[in-house]
Amino acid sequence: xxxxxxxxxxxxxxxxxxxxxxxxxxxxxxxxxxxxxxxxxxxxxxxxxxxxxxxxxxxxxxxxxxxxxxxxxxxxxxxxxxxxxxxxxxxxxxxxxxxxxxxxxxxxxxxxxxxxxxxxxxxxxxxxxxxxxxxxxxxxxxxxxxxxxxxxxxxxxxxxxxxxxxxxxxxxxxxxxxxxxxxxxxxxxxxxxxxxxxxxxxxxxxxxxxxxxxxxxxxxxxxxxxxxxxxxx
Numbered sequence: 001x002x003x004x005x006x007x008x009x010x011x012x013x014x015x016x017x018x019x020x021x022x023x024x025x026x027x028x029x030x031x032x033x034x035x036x037x038x039x040x041x042x043x044x045x046x047x048x049x050x051x052x053x054x055x056x057x058x059x060x061x062x063x064x065x066x067x068x069x070x071x072x073x074x075x076x077x078x079x080x081x082x083x084x085x086x087x088x089x090x091x092x093x094x095x096x097x098x099x100x101x102x103x104x105x106x107x108x109x110x111x112x113x114x115x116x117x118x119x120x121x122x123x124x125x126x127x128x129x130x131x132x133x134x135x136x137x138x139x140x141x142x143x144x145x146x147x148x149x150x151x152x153x154x155x156x157x158x159x160x161x162x163x164x165x166x167x168x169x170x171x172x173x174x175x176x177x178x179x180x181x182x183x184x185x186x187x188x189x190x191x192x193x194x195x196x197x198x199x200x201x202x203x204x205x206x207x208x209x210x211x212x213x214x215x216x217x218x219x220x221x222x223x224x225x226x227x228x229x230x231x232x233x
Contacts, residue, residue, distance in 0.1 A: 003027050007034070014057065014077045016099060044078075052093065054078075061104065071110075075100060075125065087111055090137060092120025096127075103131030103151070110137040118157075119178065129153075130189075139178030139195060147181055150189035150207065155179055159195045182217070202232065 004021050007030065011019045021030070037059055044058030050069040056076035066072070066086045071093035078096065080086075081104035088094045090110035102108075106129060110118040118137040124145035131151050135141060138158030157179045161172040177196035181187075185199050188207035193199065199215040206222030206229070215221050218232040 003030055014099075016077075040079075056098070072096075081106075081131070085109075089114075090118040090120045092140070094121045094123075094137075096123045097125035097145070099126045101128045103129055103133065105131055106133040106135075108135045108137065112136075112138075116174075119176065124183070138174070139176030141179045143181045144183035144185070144201070146183055147185045147187075149187045150191070152190045153187050154192045156193070157195050204232070 004023070004025070008020050040059035040061060041057060043060035047058055047060055047066065047069065048054040051072050051074060052070050053073035055074070056078065058074060059079040061080055061082035061084065063082055064080055064084045066088070068088040071088035071090060072086070073093070073095045075096055076098035077100070079101040081102060083105045084102055084107070086094070086108045087110050094108070094110065100123060108121065110121065119140040121135070121137045121141045123143045124147070126146045127143055127148070129149040130153070133149050133152065134154045136156045136158065141155060141157050157176060159175050160169050161175060162169050164172060175195070179193055179195065180198040182199060182201035184202040185205070187193070187205045188209065190207055191205045191209045191211065193211045197211050197214060199205065199211070200217030200219065202218050203215050204220045205211060205215065205226065206220065208224070209222045209226040210224045211221065212225045215226070216228065220229045220232060221227060222229050
């Protein structure tokens with residue numbers, strides 16, 4: 001068995017059914033990739049000691065800052081790229097399913113201030129989050145299965161009250177409705193999803209959209225604010 005077939009077999013064993021490496025990648029380049037992945041696994045093994053639960057392999061990049069790892073449960077295979085920051089301090093913690101990847105320079109922030117910590121974050125199976133994404137966990141954030149984020153996507157699960165014009169906004173409190181993203185959603189680059197929004201299953205959010213209200217299932221939305229452009233069914 002050649003190197004490429006062997007790696008394909010390992011990847012599929014880890015849960016990525018049907019996954020196959022590009023045939024144009026040369027063996028010497030595959031060796032470099034394997035060495036990098038091995039170093040990530042070694043870093044991941046050290047992290048597993050501190051997690052609430054970590055069943056599978058963790059591929060951990062460089063300069064990852066995971067605060068309160070005792071609040072984090074990870075599934076079968078997890079990839080966390082370089083320079084990621086995760087603050088897991090929250091009432092219900094962070095629970096992530098199988099085959100999860102988080103791109104470099106991304107941030108998951110469960111609590112900004114300790115006077116009112118966030119609710120928690122749940123992520124399903126086969127979720128891929130690209131680089132430079134930001135997930136603010138104040139209200140509860142739920143992400144379903146088979147969801148993909150493009151680069152620079154932002155999710156906000158809190159909104160400041162501002163009804164009294166005679167008072168500063170920062171003393172008027174907040175509302176936390178939370179955000180729900182259902183199965184099979186594709187979120188395009190630089191999209192922003194605001195507090196209180198539910199994104200229906202198998203929908204698509206166009207690049208650069210600002211989503212302020214619920215997205216119907218099987219729809220394609222886009223714009224500022226985002227509106228339904230067409231239905232997929």
